[in-house]
């Protein structure tokens with residue numbers, strides 16, 4: 780009986796991820812917690828971020844900045860109602876990720892917390908290479924980040940959330956772009972219609988990223 784109760788729970792959780800809502804300021808901390816936990820073993824975050832005991836706190840500072848600066852104001856930060864999964868999309872008007880100078884300044888403490896002073900060069904290398912490979916021709920949505928609570932990864936939540944948010948982008952008739960920071964995720968994105976456009980490394984000792992593009996689909 781315990782087994783079937785658990786699978787019911789998993790089913791309900793997946794249903795919540797398939798019907799996400801826009802996150803509000805009241806959801807801020809829980810969405811940041813979800814993303815911080817999700818990326819604990821991400822190869823690119825691990826390469827950019829600090830390697831000492833403050834790394835979890837530093838990653839949280841970075842997600843806190845991204846949620847506060849791009850997620851909530853962009854109104855394309857989506858969460859499952861139980862915060863088991865969240866996705867931060869950047870709408871086309873901000874998809875070039877150019878921040879005004881005052882936001883660049885505001886970002887500095889988060890970056891230092893994330894990577895420490897000795898890692899500033901890695902942040903710079905990452906931003907420059909991501910910018911160089913980011914498509915510039917067509918207006919598109921940019922998937923800045925998607926994460927599932929590690930307790931629930933591999934249970935269909937990420938795919939459900941991705942599909943639900945892509946349906947809204949499809950309805951607008953717009954393409955989308957993302958960088959996969961983990962080779963493990965490439966098949967998942969391919970299943971949802973993305974194609975690899977580029978594989979690149981921000982530096983010779985950095986892990987690879989896969990730039991992936993998706994044309995809108997009719998549903």
Ligand SMILES: CC(C)(COP(=O)(O)OP(=O)(O)OC[C@H]1O[C@@H](n2cnc3c(N)ncnc32)[C@H](O)[C@@H]1OP(=O)(O)O)[C@@H](O)C(=O)NCCC(=O)NCCS
Pocket residue numbers: 817818821924925926927928931932933934935936937938939958959960961963964965966967
């Ligand atoms: C990537 C992520 C959002 C996918 O969500 P998910 O709910 O775990 O994935 P789903 O169950 O919907 O789909 C499973 C597919 O996801 C991929 N995957 C990536 N990480 C996975 C993990 N930790 N566990 C299981 N599947 C994972 C695989 O392609 C898998 O396909 P397979 O079953 O054919 O191997 C989630 O695993 C996650 O948060 N990972 C850590 C953060 C991250 O990598 N974010 C995306 C950065 S580009």
